[in-house]
Amino acid sequence: MAGFVTELRAAGLPLSLTEDLDALEALRHVPLVRRDDVREALAATLVKSAGHRPAFDTVFDAYFSLSPAPVEVAAAVEGVAEAGGAAGEGADLAALLEEALRDGDDERLRALAEQAVEAAAGLTAGRPVGLSYYLYRTLRAVDLDGALARLVAGAGAPSALEQRLVADEFGDRAARFRAAVEAAIRRRLVEERGAEAVARSLRRPLPEDLDVMHATSDELAALRRALEPLARKLAVRLARRRRHRRRGHLDFRRTLRRSMSYGGVPAEPRFRRPHPAKPEVMVIADVSGSVAAFARFTLQFVYAISSQFSRVRSFAFIDGVDEVTRFFDGAQDIGAAVQRVNAEADVVWVDGHSDSGQALTAFWNRWGTEVTHRTTVILLGDARNNYHAAEAWVVRSLRERARHVYWLNPEPRSYWDTGDSIVSRYGEHCDGVFECRSLRQLARFVEQLG
Amino acid sequence: MTERFASIDAVAEGLAGAGYVADRSIAGVVYLADRLAKPVLVEGPAGTGKTQLAKSVAEATGARLIRLQCYEGLDESKALYEWNYRKQLLRIQAARVAEEATGAEAWSDLEDDIFSEEFLLTRPLLEAIRASDPVVLLVDEVDRVEVETEALLLEVLSDYQVSIPELGTVAATQVPLVFLTSNNTRELSEALKRRCLYLHVDYPDPERERRIVLAKVPGIGEHLADQVAGVVRSIRQLELKKAPSVSETLDWARTLVLLGASSVDAEVVRETLHVLLKYQADIAKAGRELRV
Numbered sequence: 001m002a003g004f005v006t007e008l009r010a011a012g013l014p015l016s017l018t019e020d021l022d023a024l025e026a027l028r029h030v031p032l033v034r035r036d037d038v039r040e041a042l043a044a045t046l047v048k049s050a051g052h053r054p055a056f057d058t059v060f061d062a063y064f065s066l067s068p069a070p071v072e073v074a075a076a077v078e079g080v081a082e083a084g085g086a087a088g089e090g091a092d093l094a095a096l097l098e099e100a101l102r103d104g105d106d107e108r109l110r111a112l113a114e115q116a117v118e119a120a121a122g123l124t125a126g127r128p129v130g131l132s133y134y135l136y137r138t139l140r141a142v143d144l145d146g147a148l149a150r151l152v153a154g155a156g157a158p159s160a161l162e163q164r165l166v167a168d169e170f171g172d173r174a175a176r177f178r179a180a181v182e183a184a185i186r187r188r189l190v191e192e193r194g195a196e197a198v199a200r201s202l203r204r205p206l207p208e209d210l211d212v213m214h215a216t217s218d219e220l221a222a223l224r225r226a227l228e229p230l231a232r233k234l235a236v237r238l239a240r241r242r243r244h245r246r247r248g249h250l251d252f253r254r255t256l257r258r259s260m261s262y263g264g265v266p267a268e269p270r271f272r273r274p275h276p277a278k279p280e281v282m283v284i285a286d287v288s289g290s291v292a293a294f295a296r297f298t299l300q301f302v303y304a305i306s307s308q309f310s311r312v313r314s315f316a317f318i319d320g321v322d323e324v325t326r327f328f329d330g331a332q333d334i335g336a337a338v339q340r341v342n343a344e345a346d347v348v349w350v351d352g353h354s355d356s357g358q359a360l361t362a363f364w365n366r367w368g369t370e371v372t373h374r375t376t377v378i379l380l381g382d383a384r385n386n387y388h389a390a391e392a393w394v395v396r397s398l399r400e401r402a403r404h405v406y407w408l409n410p411e412p413r414s415y416w417d418t419g420d421s422i423v424s425r426y427g428e429h430c431d432g433v434f435e436c437r438s439l440r441q442l443a444r445f446v447e448q449l450g
Numbered sequence: 451m452t453e454r455f456a457s458i459d460a461v462a463e464g465l466a467g468a469g470y471v472a473d474r475s476i477a478g479v480v481y482l483a484d485r486l487a488k489p490v491l492v493e494g495p496a497g498t499g500k501t502q503l504a505k506s507v508a509e510a511t512g513a514r515l516i517r518l519q520c521y522e523g524l525d526e527s528k529a530l531y532e533w534n535y536r537k538q539l540l541r542i543q544a545a546r547v548a549e550e551a552t553g554a555e556a557w558s559d560l561e562d563d564i565f566s567e568e569f570l571l572t573r574p575l576l577e578a579i580r581a582s583d584p585v586v587l588l589v590d591e592v593d594r595v596e597v598e599t600e601a602l603l604l605e606v607l608s609d610y611q612v613s614i615p616e617l618g619t620v621a622a623t624q625v626p627l628v629f630l631t632s633n634n635t636r637e638l639s640e641a642l643k644r645r646c647l648y649l650h651v652d653y654p655d656p657e658r659e660r661r662i663v664l665a666k667v668p669g670i671g672e673h674l675a676d677q678v679a680g681v682v683r684s685i686r687q688l689e690l691k692k693a694p695s696v697s698e699t700l701d702w703a704r705t706l707v708l709l710g711a712s713s714v715d716a717e718v719v720r721e722t723l724h725v726l727l728k729y730q731a732d733i734a735k736a737g738r739e740l741r742v
Contacts, residue, residue, distance in 0.1 A: 014640070016640075016644060018644050019644060022486065022488070022647075025486055026482050026485075026486060029481070029482060029485040029486070030458070030478065030481075030482070031458075036474055036475075036478075037458060037474070037478050040474065040475040040478040040479065041478060041482055043475075043648070044478070044479045044482055044490075044647040044648055044649060045482075045647060045648075047648060048491075048643040048644075048646075048648045049637075049643075049648075050493060050494075050634075050650040050652075053650065159715065159716055160716070160740075160741035161681075161714075161715065161716045161719060161740050161741060164684055164739075164740055164741065165677070165680045165681060165684060168680065168683060168684045168687065169656075169680060172656075172683075224689070229634060232635060233634070233635060233636050233637065236635045236636050237636055261536065262535060262536075262539070263539060267535070
């Protein structure tokens with residue numbers, strides 16, 4: 001249990017002693033033989049944020065994976081083996097799997113998962129390969145995707161709608177099978193290497209700490225899901241802070257009226273609501289290949305909280321620059337708008353290699369006069385300029401006109417100014433240069449803007 | 451302390467009796483809240499039955515539900531207690547008249563008098579603490595109050611007592627079950643989270659959704675309920691501005707029953723999609739994806 005909590009802390013969950021004690025207390029009240037109940041009891045006391053739940057589940061599975069009555073599983077495996085004759089061959093397993101998927105029989109799916117791992121994963125002691133490798137091998141052996149496609153085709157749904165419903169239902173079952181296979185592999189790995197080592201190898205950063213530049217497509221999906229609630233939270237916080245930063249002037253009329261119920265004693269002073277101005281934001285983003293994911297992501301975030309700014313204008317550049325605000329105006333789906341930026345904006349001038357000097361000069365010539373003292377300019381990019389001229393004077397002039405100029409760099413600070421990165425040439429003219437690799441860092445930056 | 455529930459299964463049964471279809475994790479956390487005497491912080495998307503959970507627990511245990519609806523600007527005079535100034539003023543004036551008539555009444559007597567329970571207006575938190583009958587306290591949408599106001603709740607939540615300077619400390623005679631709900635519009639303070647059990651209520655899986663539909667929509671057939679749950683699951687998998695909540699699922703199921711549909715087909719879905727989804731872009735997208 002102590003190791004479990006330590007591992008959770010290592011995975012980034014903020015756990016205090018109180019929570020630790022609560023968890024132990026909770027365990028006294030739940031039936032320990034039921035793994036699900038133990039899991040929920042621990043989760044209720046230890047996990048205080050929905051985003052941390054996947055991390056908790058991973059660690060829990062590693063530490064408490066030996067508990068699900070192994071006898072029962074073994075019996076089920078035998079049952080399946082008998083049903084399918086001399087099972088063990090990949091083809092047989094695949095057929096059995098298809099059948100189990102069609103019937104939606106969870107028990108059999110779990111048993112089959114055990115068997116498939118036994119037969120196909122090829123777990124060998126001492127090989128330093130991870131769970132995902134074995135998972136891939138097992139699933140390929142039983143041809144899960146193929147089975148899925150055949151099942152959907154074979155269901156004979158009369159309409160497109162029903163076909164979709166059937167596909168989703170089977171997709172769900174397949175996901176359960178996948179999870180069962182993963183659990184089976186994990187259990188074997190834990191037996192071999194010990195819970196601690198497995199948990200460590202499975203450790204993943206929390207969504208808000210993911211590195212945007214190097215995220216896998218799964219991780220990017222998780223990021224997008226995390227983005228919306230985070231943006232909402234930030235918007236609420238900004239709005240609140242703006243309203244509470246200072247109280248307005250005393251509202252004499254309302255104070256007097258209030259005082260009537262206290263016999264003319266002004267016991268409850270009333271204040272006018274303050275109406276501070278919202279900042280106006282111009283985002284100038286490098287959308288070239290190296291930082292495209294980051295730019296997309298940041299634009300999405302800025303627009304998600306655009307209600308907190310009086311106006312957001314965005315520009316995209318590679319070696320040419322183009323205003324892309326029009327793609328976002330009235331767009332309900334920000335993700336789609338960002339796609340259109342990539343496809344339609346006129347951002348390539350010569351050869352499609354980043355040239356921020358060229359792009360900034362073009363920006364200054366076309367839109368420079370529209371930058372005012374209310375504007376906050378945010379430049380996004382890694383400032384890897386392919387050894388073109390920096391034209392840092394543009395940033396200096398921008399700063400003279402604008403309220404603030406910030407540069408956000410998605411590279412780790414230690415890479416700055418290495419190779420063709422010239423971020424500090426620009427940085428010296430900015431009000432701040434920020435390393436901005438994760439959602440958390442981005443949110444922190446935006447918060448201090450408001 | 452008396453225990454309200456014998457086991458986790460008993461919680462699930464009790465809630466089912468009150469018309470709430472709980473899964474194992476919900477029942478487990480409610481059971482723990484009872485045993486550990488800790489408040490439950492319920493978080494999750496809007497319309498997944500967070501508030502309903504508290505109501506149903508109250509119904510299942512036969513307790514009175516006391517509800518504190520949070521909003522921005524909530525302060526202790528609305529949450530805890532307030533002195534009835536007007537009545538106190540009247541009392542002082544009455545005393546002055548009496549003084550003129552009879553001669554003397556000491557100020558200290560008067561002070562004791564006007565800071566007594568007679569002049570105290572109890573608000574939900576204090577009421578829940580002072581109740582002698584079993585109560586369930588629901589602090590709804592706690593994420594709407596400011597961080598500073600959260601501190602008001604802490605004493606009540608951890609020690610089940612309220613300190614009133616003029617009267618002393620009022621401790622609970624019985625520990626109420628406390629539910630706090632949050633729509634997660636902001637991060638709650640660590641101090642508050644530490645004192646609570648955490649329950650995340652997400653959209654239900656199709657099986658549970660089907661049972662909810664069957665329990666809540668009279669006159670719906672098994673087959674239709676199955677299909678409703680299936681369609682909603684498919685819609686929730688899309689990236690939408692606002693995924694349909696359970697209450698919207700129920701609205702949709704009721705609509706289908708009213709229309710006399712016995713099964714869901716493309717035409718029915720197309721015509722009633724606006725019950726499930728509230729944004730035009732979402733409706734268009736879902737229509738495209740489901741090919742209706």
